[in-house]
Amino acid sequence: MRVYGTKIKSDIDFPLDLSHETEIRYEVTLSSDIPCDIKNMITCGLPLYWAHGRHVYLYSDREFEGSHAGQPWCYEVEDVVRFYWVGGERTIYYEMGEKGDANLLGFWFIHLFLPLYMTLEDMYDFFHAGAVEVEGKPIFFIAPSMGGKSTMTDYFIKQGHRLISDDKVPTFIDDGSFMAVGSHPYHRPYRKFEELGYRVEKFTTHFKPIHAFYVLEGMEGDAEITIEEVKGIEKFALLLPSYLYMFSYLKPRRLKYLSGISNSIRVFRVHVPWNRERLGEVHDKIVAHSKLSAL
Incomplete structure (x- = not known):
């Protein structure tokens, strides 16, 4: 699929029609194959906001004062999904929560997670x-x-x-x-x-x-x-x-x-x-x- 001028290669089928052939600036992979070392590197976090009736949290390995190459991140949507990535890389990993499904994953990934990820990764200004x-x-x-x-x-x-x-x-x-x-x-x-x-x-x-x-x-x-x-x-x-x-x-x-x-x-x-x-x-x-x- 193509969203935000970015080609997303994913191992999950989203129940959405994103067929428009738009210009591309970036390519990103979305995968459920989470490397264990990313989880092990996460040591601290903070409540990010309350949205759509759910708490959202942001985690890393240090106090939040910037975004650096090699820095591990986790974006958690209460009961729905956790997204992991490493600063400077173009692979995002996901882990479904107990109430997660393809519909909710698609909404949170496209509407809320990607704009934050692309800001932290210095891809766009929103x-x-x-x-x-x-x-x-x-x-x-x-x-x-x-x-x-x-x-x-x-x-x-x-x-x-x-x-x-x-x-x-x-x-x-x-x-x-x-x-x-x-x-x-x-x-x-x-x-x-x-x-x-x-x-x-x-x-x-x-x-x-x-x-x-x-x-x-x-x-x-x-x-x-x-x-x-x-x-x-x-x-x-x-x-x-x-x-x-x-x-x-x-x-x-x-x-x-x-x-x-x-x-x-x-x-x-x-x-x-x-x-x-x-x-x-x-x-x-x-x-x-x-x-x-x-x-």
């Missing part, structure tokens, strides 16, 4: 955003939790726009351009626990320069729909909360990366009425604006 193509150009929807980015992404998909990502967008720099990478061709508009949602037919297949960020700001249902450009330090401040996995050891490098994005990609604030019946108006306004801003 944004918590919805992203689609407008006339072949990637635009990102940024908003706080429950701020409407999933609803907006869903509406754009249903109007025929290509999906890039509905939640976690990988990015990288190529010859000075900040590139968007497709995550996977599934969309979760209603955020049910432990499922990827429905499969979309139109999914991006190539890495493309990010065109613009649209920051969604909810307004009264009868409010005017407006789009205004954000400039200066406010651009940075609006994008920062959507930059995933701001670990302390990564902070200097990531602030530099975000500064580069702020200096090269335009950011717009969209006043969006809290009224689903007006989504068509918002869509048309953003599409027209995106076309004009490309000129």
Whole structure:
């Protein structure tokens, strides 16, 4: 399968349709054949977060202050699965928990584990955003939790726009351009626990320069729909909360990366009425604006 611009060679069949032939930057192997020495090297850990009704933990052989070549790691999803890997290597090992199955393994591996792994392995920088193509150009929807980015992404998909990502967008720099990478061709508009949602037919297949960020700001249902450009330090401040996995050891490098994005990609604030019946108006306004801003 291909997800996040990465070819995954696996010894388990996922009950998912990931058949899109997308561009590839990396190759990773997923295996159940866990070397004993990895487990024996793990000595400490910490609670990472609570997600989808389960506790998630991160373990290693040292206090968490960075990611180094040869460092052993374990990502545990309570009762479902443990993923092991060694820093700098491209093989991930899995061990099913008592409640684990192929469906749960697929969800946790694709939706939550891989973005963290790819961050720790310095493969991508991720944004918590919805992203689609407008006339072949990637635009990102940024908003706080429950701020409407999933609803907006869903509406754009249903109007025929290509999906890039509905939640976690990988990015990288190529010859000075900040590139968007497709995550996977599934969309979760209603955020049910432990499922990827429905499969979309139109999914991006190539890495493309990010065109613009649209920051969604909810307004009264009868409010005017407006789009205004954000400039200066406010651009940075609006994008920062959507930059995933701001670990302390990564902070200097990531602030530099975000500064580069702020200096090269335009950011717009969209006043969006809290009224689903007006989504068509918002869509048309953003599409027209995106076309004009490309000129």
